[in-house]
Amino acid sequence: MSAQTKTIGLIGGMGPAATLDFFDRILKRTKAVRDEDHLRVIIDNNTKVPSRDAFSKGEGPSPGAAIAASARGLQDAGADFIVMACNTAHAYEADIRAAITVPFLSMIDETVAAAAELRPERVGLLAADPCLRANLYQDACRKARLDLVLLPADSQRTAQELINRIKSGDTGDTVRRSMAVLAKKLEALGAEVIVAGCTEVPIVLTADDVDCELISSTDVLVEKSILFAGAELKA
Amino acid sequence: MSAQTKTIGLIGGMGPAATLDFFDRILKRTKAVRDEDHLRVIIDNNTKVPSRDAFSKGEGPSPGAAIAASARGLQDAGADFIVMACNTAHAYEADIRAAITVPFLSMIDETVAAAAELRPERVGLLAADPCLRANLYQDACRKARLDLVLLPADSQRTAQELINRIKSGDTGDTVRRSMAVLAKKLEALGAEVIVAGCTEVPIVLTADDVDCELISSTDVLVEKSILFAGAELKA
The missing domain is CATH 3.40.50.1860 (Rossmann fold)
Known part of the structure; x- marks a missing residue:
């Protein structure tokens, strides 16, 4: 089974605790005994994305480009599909979809x-x-x-x-x-x-x-x- | 401060629990209040690396190439240096170093x-x-x-x-x-x-x-x- 599974690309860092929690829950919810039974997950804990809060108040640059670059980087590193451990950042879902050719699952x-x-x-x-x-x-x-x-x-x-x-x-x-x-x-x-x-x-x-x-x-x-x-x- | 920090590339998945633990400890040990005070960490929880145990007993393919590819993927995704959350896999340190141009810190x-x-x-x-x-x-x-x-x-x-x-x-x-x-x-x-x-x-x-x-x-x-x-x- 393990060889045919898809690799998850996880856009994270918004915030880091939620990213850790998401990764933790993936491990806990996957049926697995040995290392190789677990899924390959590539995580970009990208804490350097411009503030979503500031931008939504008109006070800073758009986070869209940085989030899209994360998504593309994950795809290039081998992710077969992309998810994001942050609801708010889904405001930039269009930027993500434009940057990748693999599927994006919307939270x-x-x-x-x-x-x-x-x-x-x-x-x-x-x-x-x-x-x-x-x-x-x-x-x-x-x-x-x-x-x-x-x-x-x-x-x-x-x-x-x-x-x-x-x-x-x-x-x-x-x-x-x-x-x-x-x-x-x-x-x-x-x-x-x-x-x-x-x-x-x-x-x-x-x-x-x-x-x-x-x-x-x-x-x-x-x-x-x-x-x-x-x-x-x-x- | 946050803008000038380096991005950590973490080769993981050997095993996943240790990778989660490493990420958790990075968050707990970093002086940070807001998301952006935390470090950017790109993690490859690569559970599909051939068994280190089997190879060390002469019973399977070398994990070296897969680990080196992880390291390279992390560098390409933006990591400024590479670490690996598995002592055993340091047997393939030479493969990693040959695959990257950024520093590798040996555990x-x-x-x-x-x-x-x-x-x-x-x-x-x-x-x-x-x-x-x-x-x-x-x-x-x-x-x-x-x-x-x-x-x-x-x-x-x-x-x-x-x-x-x-x-x-x-x-x-x-x-x-x-x-x-x-x-x-x-x-x-x-x-x-x-x-x-x-x-x-x-x-x-x-x-x-x-x-x-x-x-x-x-x-x-x-x-x-x-x-x-x-x-x-x-x-």
Whole structure:
């Protein structure tokens, strides 16, 4: 089996903790005993991409070219398809697709498809500010005819602060509890499914923290990537 | 600072857990708050390299060409220097150096240099069978005039079994305790410093498990890589 699997190219670094988490989950979810049973994954932990947040506020250069160059570099290094461990950076999906000839699996599309399968009335979203400003989940949910619930402005400010703390390495109890409170708020607003639509979120939020279904954009793309690569999921 | 740092190219996949651990330690040891304070690291988790163990027993093709191709791919993708998260695979260091024009930092040389700084009478080594067969640490210690203590044959069999279990994802208490027993055996044989000379070993063995100094080949190369890249170590 192992010889015929595809090589995953992972655009990362936005942030590094989410990239590590994505890689960790790929290893944990792949059915494997020996080294060679695992998938080949080429990762560009590219922390030098211009700030997505600054650009989305009109305060800096576009990250698009740097992200596209990462994608191309991964393809040249042997990746058979490309994924990206950052929801927000999917605002530059067109740049990526223009730079490569191999497939790109969209975290946004796969996550919304996974949410749609549960046929919820309303989907709650935990996402970073620049991701919301880029309307990535809003557009994808509209296409999938899913009703989206966002946090009120003050809670969204807290969400962004928590994401920043996770990016700086703080995954302690306070951050965990505060993120769970935000998820509960989305439930109170009628969400039947909550999408962890930022790869920092599932680092601290688990299914046990909410009563409704939690869909982790990381887990969705990890599983899809393993299957697309031709390996099996660990039971 | 961040713009001038060098990009690390990490040859990994031998095994994947050790590669994840190496990446994790790079993130934990780098002084950083925001994404862009972290180093850019390009990782080839290349699990499709022919078995080092089989080749060292004369039973399979050489892994040299695949490892060299990984190194070259990392350089082409933008790595300013190359490191490898596997001691055993340093048997193919010459292939790597022949394939790249950027520097290669040797885990073996850096680890032995760190051990030599402690000026021990005797250095105990925990390593995998094919690493021992390649005489990597034996040769480096001879050059550094360090007296090396190896495990007796039956304990070495246990060490290799434990390494295989860690590679398969088992990092539980039994594996931890058994690895600590082997370290204690090296102490009983007169080791004043123990070198964890296999990147699977520091996943389960910590300084608390031994009375003498423990030198993790992973930690040594992680710290050296961060400094060589031009970033600072977290205090």
